[in-house]
Amino acid sequence: MDYALQQFLNAASFGAEYALIALGLAIVFSLMGLVNFAHGEIIAIASYAAFFLILVGIDNPAVVALVAIAASVLGAILFERVAFRPVRHAPVATGLLTAFGVSIVVQNAFLLFVSPRPRPLPVFGGLNRTVELGGLKVQLLQLLEIGVTLAAISALLVFLRRSTLGLAMRAAARDFNTVRLMGLRANRVIATAFAISGLLAGIAAVFIVARRGSIEPDMGFMPVLKAFVACVIGGFGSLGGAVLGGFVLGFVEVGILLVLPQSMGGLKDAVVFSLIALLLVARPQGILGSRVELGDKER
Template sequence: MAYFIQVLIDAVALGSLYALVALAIGLVFGVMKLINFAQADYLTVGAYSLVIPTAAATPSMMFGGLPWALMIFCVVLSVTVLALITERVAFRPLRNTDPTTLLISSFAVSYFLQSLIIMFHGGRPKSVSIGAALTRPIDIFGLRVGGVQFLTMTVALLLLIVLVLFLKRTSIGIQLRAAAEDFSMARLLGVAANRVIAIAFAISGILGGVISLLFVIQTGTLDIRMGIMPTVYAFFATVIGGIGSLPGAVLGGYIVGILSVFLQAYLPEEMRPFRDAGVFTIVILILLVRPQGLIVTSAAKERV
């Protein structure tokens, strides 16, 4: 029983990360119908902003050498500014083009950011140590929970609460929800397209900065491809949750994270290398039963 509870905690912690990434993807898709694969590189850039560009395997600290509050602010700010710049330069001029063009633009932005990281930091993984104290377990009601897992779940819960309040209690949040449900109708009702899209990208940047910090604390390494798999999983999460649905993106993130951890824990040892294939197989089965996703928006119902 104790092992099951520990696995469940790990699963919820990973699901929390995927839920946040899926929410960032879902927000941008809702207002632009764009799957922004550059979200993976927002995470990577946020992680690499912790260190000074150097060829050393253990680089000097940049933002990572600041006090915690200032470090978090600087990392999140840098990723948010990056997200806003990419929206303004790479996506806004192409907004009225074919969706395929926007998708290709997101891949171009992704490869451009990867090339920048390689140019300044090199292509080899680097080790970095922040939040070492969080690796120690915390005793909660007799159950030893990893500090990193507890931090991840707490941060994810707080961010989700703040986002829910923002989306439901503020004027711009309501406009953003309306745009995510049906962007054309929202524009007809007077929603400012440029402002809403910029806010969606800003939120995706804020989430990307926070998630990059959580990943670095967990892994202690920097790699130019560190954001790819979380973004791929999050993309699947938005699809099974109901693409265009923000609650669906969060639900899908938790489902994918929990499936991933439970398969890793309970598959026979010789089958564990095929965990990802197992997760994607289950995702396909879910879509065969409910191809429109678990939570369907009004706009999606009209398309169906």
């Protein structure tokens, strides 16, 4: 029983990390129709900000975490202002290529000006300690990951439902032109969406660095790839879908790892993606996505 509970917690922790990152991708996509593959570099910016802080002698984990999250918010806003705003009205493919361009530029900047090799960053190592919870030995990091993810999602829900800007973002996701006609500034709405995605990426970065204990220029690539898959599973553009997709992916990955016979270990990713493909055959729009026909105005 303990074993099953522990593995359940492991899967939930995987899912929470994917959900945090997927939510950031989904918020931007819901407004701009942009799959921001540079989201991984926002994670890297947060991590390298923490690294630089340690270099200058500031090693209080709470301070480092706050600065890292602030750096990722600023980084996301900067990406929007410098790279994505000029191509906002361009075809979707242009935005996608811009995202890849930003990703490559930022990765190479870290590579050239810091190091292509992993750099140690043990500042959040204290989160890896084990705590007892009802007789179960649990990593503090896992509990924090699940708890903070749920808190962040709840806070985001409140923001989207109760604040004017949040309501504007929801409305803009359905019909941006109408929102602008009502006097809301598009730049402000979109910049806020990027800031929120940066905030979520920054929180995820703290957890990723805590677990890895090191940073490297392409450290954001795999998490964002997983988050992209989570968004596809949940339904691209659906915020709830992104969260659900993240957790589904986490549980599928851990489940496959445990169930697949050792001799078939090399097929792990193939099995995971086959399951996802089957799901998409049944629901091409993802679990919570709405079906869009050619000519439909709303997503």
